[in-house]
Amino acid sequence: MGRYILKRLWHTVYVAVGISIISFFFIHLSGDPVMLMLPPDASHAEVEALREQLGFNDPLPVQYWRFASHAVRGDLGTSLYHRVPAIDLIFERLPASLELAGAAMLIALVVSIPLGIVSAVKRGSFWDVSSMLGALFGLSMPHFWLGIMMILLFSVHLGWLPTSGRGTLAHLIMPSLALGLSLMAMFARLTRSVMLEVLSQDYVRTARAKGLREQWVIGKHALKNALIPLVTVAGMQFGFLIGGTVIIETVFAWPGVGRLVVQAIFSRDYPLVQAAVLVLAVLFVLINLITDLVYLYLDPQISYLEAK
């Protein structure tokens, strides 16, 4: 087990190197930041001087080497726009992103799994049809629209919740709901279909033939099997959520990493984009590792294969 985790952490290094190379070269294809940093009427000499000063005139491999050798020492460069170390900016925003993603995921899972189970067990009932229809609504509704509608209702008309920003639990409610709703819908539908599949398995019939209570048959024998695909999807989605919630962050002025990165991309803030991509990639890999560790618990056959 310990060896497995170490091995997987070592794999993270490969991913980080690969991602940093790819993102480095791609972002340098996107245009010249110097032109954005200087006023439009700057002279050619001034542009050249700044370019020389920032090292943009060196060949790309040299530039990458400089970035990488600093990166291993924990220095991911200085933001061209904010003029502070990129890593500080990211770590300052990361808690907000994790908080939002975590809350959205929690809401989604807590609601959707019981919903999906009941739908599967009472397949074809009024409950099943209406909750799956609701889930379809949840899936089809765009985040930004939902967010704006929530602000209109709960902040503007009712005055119950703050319109935007981060701080108290009240601030977290609307953005995490807006973000969690589509996840909830997705998980509910997934839970239902996986559960239907599992409930038709022979071992479920065996569990019933043993005289176990139906709640026990579903809550133990069926659910643990159904969780395997659910954990896969939830892990992936959580990874996406951390960096990919720009729209919700914008609507609710949530100070997360997503918005920071998008702003950095528009202002061609190379070091910041580079650093953010790297941090997010490593986080994604770590989340995947946690997902796989949950697998080991859920499916004993996997740990058996890994051991071999």
Add this chain to the structure above:
Amino acid sequence: MLSITDLVIGFHTPRGTIHAVDGVSLSLDEGEVLGVVGESGCGKSVLALSVLGLLPQPPAFVAGGKILFRDQDLLKLPGDAWRRLRGNAIGMIFQEPMTALNPVFTVGNQLMEVFRVHRNLGRAEALRESVEMLAKVGVPAPERRVKEYPYQLSGGMRQRVMIAMALACNPDLLLADEPTTALDVSIQAQILELMIALKEDMGTAIMLITHDLGVVAEMTQRVAVMYTGRIMEEASTVTLFDNPLHPYTLGLMGAIPRADATFETEALTEIQGVVPGLGNLPPGCHFAPRCPRVMDVCRTEVPPLVAVAPDHRVACWAVTHG
């Protein structure tokens, strides 16, 4: 002990209602082994599942009849009372040992549940009983096996575990649905021997569902031959093999390869035609379209199951009126 009377089990399908079990009457005495034989789809598994109350409803429904077990009508029993009989007074073994055990729980965990739910045993006691039960069904090193997962066991071992589960609470009745069909021939013999030994030891009555007449001959005292949801012939095993009367039974027997037969003396016979779908059964006797002795009445009137000898009942116009 078990007495099924005029049981009719229907299924709602997109193309209408079909009857998988159509007026079956059977009884089983204390400690008796009854074989239920028939081709795939004849309703024999549905029959067993209906005794256990495990048919998926819908689409299945009980359209009529009674299932008396120890003088209580199971079909009128509240769900929870029926549940308490399952795995306790009535055990069941299934055909597919590879899929019948839950892949994500240990063998011990799954076996212990039976003791915990029906005997209210604590963990430690349930574990001890489980180990003992595994030893009883011939699983080697049971202390180690309880900690293993189903994928670590062979098919034969898994079926032993299933038998251990089904017999854990010393049931009065064991329903065995094709318990050896999915196993290798050598393992089949071991499992059958084990079942016979346990039956002698525990006095459990067994309803053995199979399509294998060889297994029937070896294991059972009485046989019921089923075809498309109805019983065609029922007799003591000796009588049935000595003096089969129903043309369908004769057809089944003719299709068994014999070790002493040669090509010159005895070719295998086959039953003409195919089993009709349950959705478009002929009126009258269901076997009429394939029957070599078919008469006019067979096509219109359902033959009743008639006793032709004290231990021999046949549902065939040709036998009773021919």
